[in-house]
Amino acid sequence: MEKYAQSSAESAGLPLSNFEFIQAVGESIPLSDASVDAVVGTLVLCSVKYVDLTLREVMRVLRPGGLYVFVEHVAEKDGTFLKFLQRVLDPLQQTVADGCHLSRETGNNISSAGFSNVELEMAYLSNASFVNPHIYGIAYK
Secondary structure (H helix, E strand, C coil), rough: HHHHHHHHHCCCCCHHHHHCCCCCCCCCCCCCCCCEEEEEEECCCCCCHHHHHHHHHHHHHEEEEEEEEEEEEECCCCHHHHHHHHHHHHHHHEEECCCCCCCHHHHHHHHHCCCEEEEEECCCCCCCCCCCCCCEEEEEE
């Protein structure tokens, strides 16, 4: 995703010298404790191996008052046809989409990760078919 981030930054008129791209996994972020003002995660927690460990790492690297800005797709409500379909397709999705899980309830993980406040909203994307709903928001350390 680095090349897309670089392209987007350039398109927005942001100099690439303002950015440092680090290759890492979410469960072990190679940054010092309380070293960043914000962490931005877009469609990340669906494919990390350990969601709660990744969120602990986000908390660890955030400075007091720091922000975690997120967009994630999550599992549909129990008892719906979409939830049934997500459960059926989940193993295939993990294989073809770099470990992406369709049936994770990531909003619950974020809400219980220990942030001082979590503002979380939900939306359905019409062109995302079975990869719905999505949550987005800000969590404050």
